Amino acid sequence: MLLAKTLTSSTFKLALIAIGTFGLIVSGILSYVYLSTSSYVRGRSDRAIKSECSDLLAANDRIGRDGLAALIKQRVADGNWADHVYLLVDPSLAPLAGNLQAWPSTVTTEGWTEFRVPPSSARMDQPLIRAMLERLPNGDRLLVGRDIGDLDSFARQIKMAVFLSVVLIFSLAGVASILITRRTVGRIESINTTSRAIMLSGLDKRIPLRGSRDEWDRVAENLNLMLDRIEMLMSEVKQVSDNVAHDLRTPLTRMRGRLEKAYHAQRNGEIDQSLIGDTIADLDAVLRIFASLTRIAQIEAHTRKGAFCTVDLVEVVGKVVELYDAAAEQDGTCLTVAGDRAVFAVGDPDLIFDAIANLVDNAIKHGRAGGDVAVASEVVDGTPVISIDDDGPGIPADERGQVFKRFYRLEHSRYAPGNGLGLSLVAAVVRLHGARIEMLDNSPGLKVQVWFSAPTT
Numbered sequence: 001m002l003l004a005k006t007l008t009s010s011t012f013k014l015a016l017i018a019i020g021t022f023g024l025i026v027s028g029i030l031s032y033v034y035l036s037t038s039s040y041v042r043g044r045s046d047r048a049i050k051s052e053c054s055d056l057l058a059a060n061d062r063i064g065r066d067g068l069a070a071l072i073k074q075r076v077a078d079g080n081w082a083d084h085v086y087l088l089v090d091p092s093l094a095p096l097a098g099n100l101q102a103w104p105s106t107v108t109t110e111g112w113t114e115f116r117v118p119p120s121s122a123r124m125d126q127p128l129i130r131a132m133l134e135r136l137p138n139g140d141r142l143l144v145g146r147d148i149g150d151l152d153s154f155a156r157q158i159k160m161a162v163f164l165s166v167v168l169i170f171s172l173a174g175v176a177s178i179l180i181t182r183r184t185v186g187r188i189e190s191i192n193t194t195s196r197a198i199m200l201s202g203l204d205k206r207i208p209l210r211g212s213r214d215e216w217d218r219v220a221e222n223l224n225l226m227l228d229r230i231e232m233l234m235s236e237v238k239q240v241s242d243n244v245a246h247d248l249r250t251p252l253t254r255m256r257g258r259l260e261k262a263y264h265a266q267r268n269g270e271i272d273q274s275l276i277g278d279t280i281a282d283l284d285a286v287l288r289i290f291a292s293l294t295r296i297a298q299i300e301a302h303t304r305k306g307a308f309c310t311v312d313l314v315e316v317v318g319k320v321v322e323l324y325d326a327a328a329e330q331d332g333t334c335l336t337v338a339g340d341r342a343v344f345a346v347g348d349p350d351l352i353f354d355a356i357a358n359l360v361d362n363a364i365k366h367g368r369a370g371g372d373v374a375v376a377s378e379v380v381d382g383t384p385v386i387s388i389d390d391d392g393p394g395i396p397a398d399e400r401g402q403v404f405k406r407f408y409r410l411e412h413s414r415y416a417p418g419n420g421l422g423l424s425l426v427a428a429v430v431r432l433h434g435a436r437i438e439m440l441d442n443s444p445g446l447k448v449q450v451w452f453s454a455p456t457t
Helices: 002-005 010-077 149-201 217-265 268-300 313-331 351-365 422-432
Strands: 085-091 095-098 111-116 128-135 143-145 309-311 335-340 344-346 374-380 382-391 436-441 446-451
Touching: 002 309, 010 095, 010 149, 085 422, 128 309, 149 217, 149 374, 268 313, 309 313, 309 351, 313 335, 313 351, 313 382, 335 351, 351 374, 351 382, 351 422, 351 446, 422 436
Parallel strands: 335 374
Antiparallel strands: 085 095, 085 143, 111 128, 128 143, 309 344, 374 382, 382 446, 436 446
């Protein structure tokens, strides 16, 4: 099954194309090496034969036929000339001197020629001879050559080596391409198998890692992280759905009970007016929930980045403190503001105002009764920061990452006022601005810091 997928995969087809191209290039290079080597060796042999033939022709001009015949006999008798071929014949082709017993029947024209030693020769191995034929002025013929059997064998060996090299390269490349493609297809099939399992059973499956830390392991890690993120988002959606159902059920149930009671009772202006007022208040609470959800969705869609500009955080903090000063005084909370004179950041001033307002509102509501809430804006190591400190009960460390989820409340019975969307809006604004929010112990209480981006100069 895996082999069939390997042989039909696009990776294997591309590998075959690469192998073919590489094989043709290597074949061309090896063929060039073979032809160059063979031509070089043959050229050296031809130059030696031509030089020797010229020496013998010069000797003929100098000492005549008898002297030439004596010189040839001397060379034939000398062991240093064993691989040389000499034959001097008269016009009737009768041998005068040399180490060939008869004139080769295939040698008829002057110049370069190749032939096998005739069977009647003393040399029974019949080697291949390359020779030069020259006609002398008196009609005699002079044949000078060399045994090129070794050269021919060398050429055959090179040719065989080239052929075997090409076959070996193609074979190794083919095996390597199958193994590599099989590995690639195996990893892809592992991902496909996990994907099918996820579609059938749920998001609890993960792509197995091999621990090789290669690119496939990195792909698998990224896909697993994506699945973790999807699973977390699905869990959050389920939690939001459950919380929305719970938060809407209470006001809707109250409204239905009031309307049903009014439906069966006698009409009474004051009672009806009170019932209508309570119903409107519950409807407003429901509408506020949907308005908050819509606003968070708009912020997360990054549609507000067009309103970004340089914002003076000191001015924003001042407006927030001014807005909540009366509420803090009513609760007996001491609300103070401190920090640098001018702290500039890049962002949407309205959204930053909403985020800081939510944090200050939470500090007043959930801080210690009659306690202190301090809001500061300052520059720390070149980064603009807004801090909100309170001396209340704070937030447990294990829940600080959860409070930014929609509808999440520390009071899990969900009977206290609020809908758990304030910090979700803060988190959306922080993400939109590329900022960072931290919750720290204030000993006692909670310290919230929002780190913004400084304007570029």
